[in-house]
Amino acid sequence: MQNENATIYDIASDAGVSIATVSRVLRGETNVSPATREKVQAAIDRHNYRPSSIARGMISKTTHSLGIVLPKLLNPHYAMIFSGAYEEARKMGYSMSLFPWSSIDTRAYDPATMLVERRLDGVIVCVEYLSPDHDGQVLAALRELKRFMPVVLIGCVPPWYDFPAVSNNDAAMMRQIVAYLVSLGHEKIAFIGGVQEDKDPLRRDEGYMEGLRGARLPYTGSYRVYGKGTAEAGETALGNMLDGLKPEYWPTAVIALNDLVAMGCQAAARKRGLDMPGQLSIVGCDDLFCAPYLCPPLTSINTHQQRTGARAVQLLISGEDKKETVEWELIERGSCARVIRDQ
Amino acid sequence: MQNENATIYDIASDAGVSIATVSRVLRGETNVSPATREKVQAAIDRHNYRPSSIARGMISKTTHSLGIVLPKLLNPHYAMIFSGAYEEARKMGYSMSLFPWSSIDTRAYDPATMLVERRLDGVIVCVEYLSPDHDGQVLAALRELKRFMPVVLIGCVPPWYDFPAVSNNDAAMMRQIVAYLVSLGHEKIAFIGGVQEDKDPLRRDEGYMEGLRGARLPYTGSYRVYGKGTAEAGETALGNMLDGLKPEYWPTAVIALNDLVAMGCQAAARKRGLDMPGQLSIVGCDDLFCAPYLCPPLTSINTHQQRTGARAVQLLISGEDKKETVEWELIERGSCARVIRDQ
DNA sequence: GCCCGTGATGTAAGCGCTATCATTATACAA
DNA sequence: TTGTATAATGATAGCGCTTACATCACGGGC
Numbered sequence A, B: 001m002q003n004e005n006a007t008i009y010d011i012a013s014d015a016g017v018s019i020a021t022v023s024r025v026l027r028g029e030t031n032v033s034p035a036t037r038e039k040v041q042a043a044i045d046r047h048n049y050r051p052s053s054i055a056r057g058m059i060s061k062t063t064h065s066l067g068i069v070l071p072k073l074l075n076p077h078y079a080m081i082f083s084g085a086y087e088e089a090r091k092m093g094y095s096m097s098l099f100p101w102s103s104i105d106t107r108a109y110d111p112a113t114m115l116v117e118r119r120l121d122g123v124i125v126c127v128e129y130l131s132p133d134h135d136g137q138v139l140a141a142l143r144e145l146k147r148f149m150p151v152v153l154i155g156c157v158p159p160w161y162d163f164p165a166v167s168n169n170d171a172a173m174m175r176q177i178v179a180y181l182v183s184l185g186h187e188k189i190a191f192i193g194g195v196q197e198d199k200d201p202l203r204r205d206e207g208y209m210e211g212l213r214g215a216r217l218p219y220t221g222s223y224r225v226y227g228k229g230t231a232e233a234g235e236t237a238l239g240n241m242l243d244g245l246k247p248e249y250w251p252t253a254v255i256a257l258n259d260l261v262a263m264g265c266q267a268a269a270r271k272r273g274l275d276m277p278g279q280l281s282i283v284g285c286d287d288l289f290c291a292p293y294l295c296p297p298l299t300s301i302n303t304h305q306q307r308t309g310a311r312a313v314q315l316l317i318s319g320e321d322k323k324e325t326v327e328w329e330l331i332e333r334g335s336c337a338r339v340i341r342d343q
Numbered sequence C: 001g002c003c004c005g006t007g008a009t010g011t012a013a014g015c016g017c018t019a020t021c022a023t024t025a026t027a028c029a030a
Numbered sequence D: 001t002t003g004t005a006t007a008a009t010g011a012t013a014g015c016g017c018t019t020a021c022a023t024c025a026c027g028g029g030c
Helices: A008-015 A019-026 A034-047 A053-060 A076-091 A113-117 A132-146 A170-183 A204-214 A231-243 A259-271 A305-318 B008-015 B019-026 B034-047 B053-060 B076-091 B113-117 B132-146 B170-183 B204-214 B231-243 B259-271 B305-318
Strands: A065-070 A095-100 A122-127 A151-155 A165-168 A189-193 A224-226 A253-256 A281-285 A299-302 A323-326 A329-331 B065-070 B095-100 B122-127 B151-155 B165-168 B189-193 B224-226 B253-256 B281-285 B299-302 B323-326 B329-331
Touching (some): A008 A034, A019 A034, A065 A305, A076 A095, A076 A122, A076 A305, A076 B076, A095 B076, A151 A305, A165 A170, A165 A305, A170 A253, A170 A281, A170 A329, A189 A204, A189 A231, A231 A259, B076 B095, B076 B122, B076 B305, B132 B151, B151 B305, B165 B170, B170 B204, B170 B329, B189 B204, B224 B231, B305 B323
Parallel strands (some): A189 A224, B065 B095, B189 B253, B253 B281
Antiparallel strands (some): A095 B095, A299 A329
16 A cells, blocks of 8 residues: 555666665765766655655754744734744654653653654743642753753743743833833723733843833732733633723723733623723733724734744754744734723 | 763762662662662762663653744744644653744755754744645655654644544634624625635635535625735735725625734724724634723634643654544634614 | 473664665777 | 776664574573
């Protein structure tokens, strides 16, 4: 059924030369006579022969395949990172395989057996926020992994992680969003983050707080809440906030961790009869493909995740050990309105 | 910097045994004395040794890695298929790497060099609709690929493709949607397909037509249009249809190729001031995560793409050569309304 | 005392390549 | 003629494993 894969010996004997000569032709060496080259090439074509990268890998100790570890492919955020990384890898002649986050985050003896056994040439790990005790565990696993292959991190990378990494300047992003909302006249600006802790390693909270301070706005504790980063969590988070406050204290703007959360916020606001953007402005983050089709179309931060993924691959292959940030862009759609002052 | 990967020789000499004995321990053979086993295991632990799956693959002629070929990861439809396939592969101990559609669809000599050189244990190919002449080219490429490794197809698989495959019964799906809309009183039902041709291999057109016939509704040519399957294409397609018809002939319901197209339809209808679902009902397909958050929340067909991907992996590994269909489910949300008859 | 089965271990071939070195054949200078 | 540089090609040793097959020590049956 499947045709027995031809080997270099088959080609050699078919062409009447030694395997060394076939190898020379395969690798495009010059010291082969034209006549021989032609004979060999004909045999290769005849058998539809492709040299085994496995066998080549035995010698070169390189597999030309990379890995990417991420928590959840179905989250479009990660899908975009993957897509960018994978395209770049392909351009550089590498294949890319996906591994579950659990292959890193485990209490088992060797946290990365699959990756190490496969002798990948490198791996990109997308790090999510982790509680402090869990954090130590993961950091140890990452360091262990690094002993076997180059590792580049993406995402929520605390400053004390000694790894090359690509991420956004989250604090600066937050500051920009606050400033943008302030410029529209907002003063009651809520923040729905993704981390339960008081301070996340991304410093998004801090960026939010700094933004408020910069605008000389008071900080209101009940405007800062956290969720799991899903649409449901966003709906719950904003819903609880609204239900817990008298309408006159309702925020006029919400900064959402990401577009999923923003979608949930829209749902929560709609259920409570709020006019958007009239009574509530929302800013998301990630700029998902559906953002323009929400009601109202969602203003969001395009964080260039594909570029992030691509850049991570470049660092991985070049071996540069540095932390980089990528630019972002505020995409204005219809979800933020100027505040009408009370008469 | 990276620690030199230990080999079986290192372990053997460290434990004071032969490599054969180490190999026995690694593979859990029973004919090793407990004392020796312990010594060897200790050496393995000491070196953090992981046997090279590359070297193993040389012997077993199996890589325990699968490939998936798809046109565009960023399309959430394919992301879901990938996710399902990859999870299943992982469960069975296989890794999964992604390859671009172009590695199959090319005029170059060998259409699948990357796949073949990597000696994958099998590959899943997600097939999109192809124009007839292009179709022949791709079919040839697929057949060629099949000579080297097992291939399972997903998606738009014409009946004359001699490959194991997993797909939906698209025609039946369409019939169900038409019946559903008819049950709500709709008579002017439009269809926005993804294929320019008169008949696509999925027979979605045909399902649509049969549905109309089944309900004894007349077929109106201008209600059947085609697009590229994107949101923009959907917006253009419905927009052109509406602009080309007097309002009294406007359809009261639209069946969209997928949720992306449906999103575009919503935008087109909104721009023209149509009330949804009052004046226009829309049914999508794929049940994307954002469907519940659109305005109105989109009624859609959940085609269980993750299950499709998983099933394809099972066929691939088991080697069963059959074509299967997976079930689907109509998810009612708010985008379809009962028609109010003219008085 | 000798033979042989048995369990534990070692030896070595080989998977399909690359890379090093050895071996030719050819040409040209001494 | 002989020596020697040069180009083309072949022979072969691994890469890190698995897997026959060989070896060896030990013990029981005769």
